[in-house]
Amino acid sequence: MKKLVESSGVEIAFKEVDVVTTGTFGAMCSSGAVINLGHSDPPIKIDHAWMNEVEVCHPGAAVDLFIGATNMSEKQPFEYGGGHVIQDLAAGKEVELRATAYGTDCYPRTQLKTTLTKDDLNQFYLLNFRNCYQRYNCAVNTSDETIYTYMSKLLPRLRNATFSGAGELNPLMNDPDYETIGMGTRIFLGGAQGYVIGEGTQHSPKNLNGTLMVKGDAKKMSPEFLQGAAFTRYGTSMYVGLGIPIPILNEGLAKKTAIRDSQIFTDVVDYSVPRRDRPKLRQVSYKELKSGSIMINDKKVRVSSLSSLKMAKKVSQSLKSWIEEGMFLLTSPVERLPSDSVFKPMRQTQEIPFVMSVMHPAVTCSENEEIRAIAERIVTKSVNHIVVVDDAGKLKGIVTSWDITRAMAEGKKALADIETHNVFTAKPDEPLEIASKRMAQHNISALPVVDIEKKVLGIVTSEDVSKLLGR
Amino acid sequence: MVRLLLRFTEEQVPQPIASQIILECKVPMAILTAHINSKGGEILAEVPDEAQEKIIKAFRERGVTVTVPKLIEVDAEKCFSCGSCVALCPVEAISIDKDFIVQFDKEKCVGSTCSICVDACPARAIKSVKQNTEQTVINRKK
Numbered sequence A: 001m002k003k004l005v006e007s008s009g010v011e012i013a014f015k016e017v018d019v020v021t022t023g024t025f026g027a028m029c030s031s032g033a034v035i036n037l038g039h040s041d042p043p044i045k046i047d048h049a050w051m052n053e054v055e056v057c058h059p060g061a062a063v064d065l066f067i068g069a070t071n072m073s074e075k076q077p078f079e080y081g082g083g084h085v086i087q088d089l090a091a092g093k094e095v096e097l098r099a100t101a102y103g104t105d106c107y108p109r110t111q112l113k114t115t116l117t118k119d120d121l122n123q124f125y126l127l128n129f130r131n132c133y134q135r136y137n138c139a140v141n142t143s144d145e146t147i148y149t150y151m152s153k154l155l156p157r158l159r160n161a162t163f164s165g166a167g168e169l170n171p172l173m174n175d176p177d178y179e180t181i182g183m184g185t186r187i188f189l190g191g192a193q194g195y196v197i198g199e200g201t202q203h204s205p206k207n208l209n210g211t212l213m214v215k216g217d218a219k220k221m222s223p224e225f226l227q228g229a230a231f232t233r234y235g236t237s238m239y240v241g242l243g244i245p246i247p248i249l250n251e252g253l254a255k256k257t258a259i260r261d262s263q264i265f266t267d268v269v270d271y272s273v274p275r276r277d278r279p280k281l282r283q284v285s286y287k288e289l290k291s292g293s294i295m296i297n298d299k300k301v302r303v304s305s306l307s308s309l310k311m312a313k314k315v316s317q318s319l320k321s322w323i324e325e326g327m328f329l330l331t332s333p334v335e336r337l338p339s340d341s342v343f344k345p346m347r348q349t350q351e352i353p354f355v356m357s358v359m360h361p362a363v364t365c366s367e368n369e370e371i372r373a374i375a376e377r378i379v380t381k382s383v384n385h386i387v388v389v390d391d392a393g394k395l396k397g398i399v400t401s402w403d404i405t406r407a408m409a410e411g412k413k414a415l416a417d418i419e420t421h422n423v424f425t426a427k428p429d430e431p432l433e434i435a436s437k438r439m440a441q442h443n444i445s446a447l448p449v450v451d452i453e454k455k456v457l458g459i460v461t462s463e464d465v466s467k468l469l470g471r
Numbered sequence B: 001m002v003r004l005l006l007r008f009t010e011e012q013v014p015q016p017i018a019s020q021i022i023l024e025c026k027v028p029m030a031i032l033t034a035h036i037n038s039k040g041g042e043i044l045a046e047v048p049d050e051a052q053e054k055i056i057k058a059f060r061e062r063g064v065t066v067t068v069p070k071l072i073e074v075d076a077e078k079c080f081s082c083g084s085c086v087a088l089c090p091v092e093a094i095s096i097d098k099d100f101i102v103q104f105d106k107e108k109c110v111g112s113t114c115s116i117c118v119d120a121c122p123a124r125a126i127k128s129v130k131q132n133t134e135q136t137v138i139n140r141k142k
Helices: A002-008 A010-016 A082-090 A251-256 A286-290 A309-324 A371-381 A401-410 A432-441 A462-470 B017-025 B049-061 B133-141
Strands: A019-021 A024-027 A032-036 A048-051 A054-056 A064-068 A095-100 A111-116 A123-131 A138-140 A147-149 A152-154 A161-163 A186-189 A192-199 A212-217 A226-231 A235-243 A245-247 A265-270 A280-285 A293-296 A299-305 A364-366 A385-389 A395-400 A446-450 A456-461 B002-008 B030-037 B040-047 B065-067 B071-074 B094-096 B102-104 B126-129
Touching: A002 A010, A010 A251, A019 A309, A024 A309, A032 A082, A048 A064, A054 A064, A054 A082, A064 A082, A082 A095, A082 A226, A082 A235, A123 A235, A138 A152, A152 A161, A186 A212, A186 A309, A235 A309, A265 A286, A280 A286, A280 A293, A286 A299, A364 A371, A371 A385, A371 A401, A385 A456, A395 A401, A395 A446, A432 A446, A432 A462, A456 A462, B002 B049, B017 B049, B040 B049, B049 B065
Parallel strands: A138 A265, A161 A299, A364 A385
Antiparallel strands: A019 A245, A024 A235, A032 A064, A032 A123, A048 A054, A048 A095, A095 A111, A123 A212, A138 A161, A147 A152, A186 A192, A186 A235, A192 A212, A226 A235, A265 A280, A293 A299, A385 A395, A446 A456, B002 B040, B002 B065, B030 B040, B071 B126, B094 B102
């Protein structure tokens, strides 16, 4: 379609093409499955349940369970989770179920252990409340340490970038006004036929961050298109293959489905900042993202995808052949999805403290000062930490009262012999809890607070933290 | 060329073992990666095929643990070509082709001294495989 519009124009493409198939295959954490087990004898009203050691929830009556993709195994956390249980069930594997209950007159049983396959379940429905993100951030890390996120492993100092989403192949990007995609639209879901059942949670179509809520019979699905995933130090998830046919009902849709990666932009976001609103470093097109590298602050950064473009293509091609073979019939939606809503942040009634709220001015010294002068300053200012700065006020090192004591004992005179150069620091807009964890982790009692250019703005000490907690 | 993983103990670090062997065997040795500190470390080196036996013998005589590492293995069944590993690889041993299929070049991979991709694979399709584990375990216990 895209090539046809480019070569022959919208009018001809509209006449020639009936349907455009789309597809995406990415980690979709807000996925899960509803199952019904049937009743045991004597019957049980499940209170807590585990499948392959993954805790599952019991949102309804006695034997209805919901397997959340991100719930993790208690025996192999971060490696095996709800997504893997769903994949194993879809593959026809046997899964172990364990349940406990408090016991009632009508449901007397309190313990249960059995093994099940999908054929033993009454219902096994994939029920994903947020799938098919229209586009997603490109993630980077500007800090000095590797971080592990839901956007995978991000190396320090912009050494890599990750992105997610199929770009021009994404279903919602091809029908951004929700003309054909709505409640009741039949779709490709996990290798079988499923349905759109409404807008997804956090649906934010106005800024091109639309999402879908979908369901489908997981008994008919294929483990190839429903894959459990493990993100180191983040947790488990599930990759879902989802494709939507877009009937070309008018010239407008012919034009919209001709969208190219070069026309789809997203933000490069710094995930090292542990805040809701993370710094956006630039805008980047999916064309650049798929090229393998992007430029950030004059630095060439290698970028790779987290969602599988190979599988996204396979989804759209499978859907195409189903339609051609008459195995898949298109439906018109029974109700339109909202196309102008935006995703709101959480209302918070309790503010959490940030480094900025407790930091205070740092007592500093220059690199060529004598230890004696510094010792005097420690006494007169009654502090334990002196921050070493250069003429521009930039961080050079730190000296503690203990370093001074040791220098006295060992007869050292030069500051250079005792100061610590490799200093752990805090940022002013960092949550205090994170700075406090950093102190505990490295067994230190203060962190100079610095800006992006390492200029010292103040200091935060473990005393500041305990004062705040003791309030 | 053959790749050898040389493991040095704390006691061996100060000795100029590698240079002695290069001089003695008169064999060029390319050092691909090296991670060494005062507590010991590893060197991944590349040597010509015909010199492999001589060099391995010389290192072993000096107490260095030599393994011919099988390095990184990718389970093609599990890999669904997301590409998460591609940009991480420091030697560009992993690439993505025009059909968006992830390709792994064993020749370029430096293996277990790097392993940067292993914990970044959401499909857990990448494994770091070490050979001669018995020997390395003995060395570590020291």
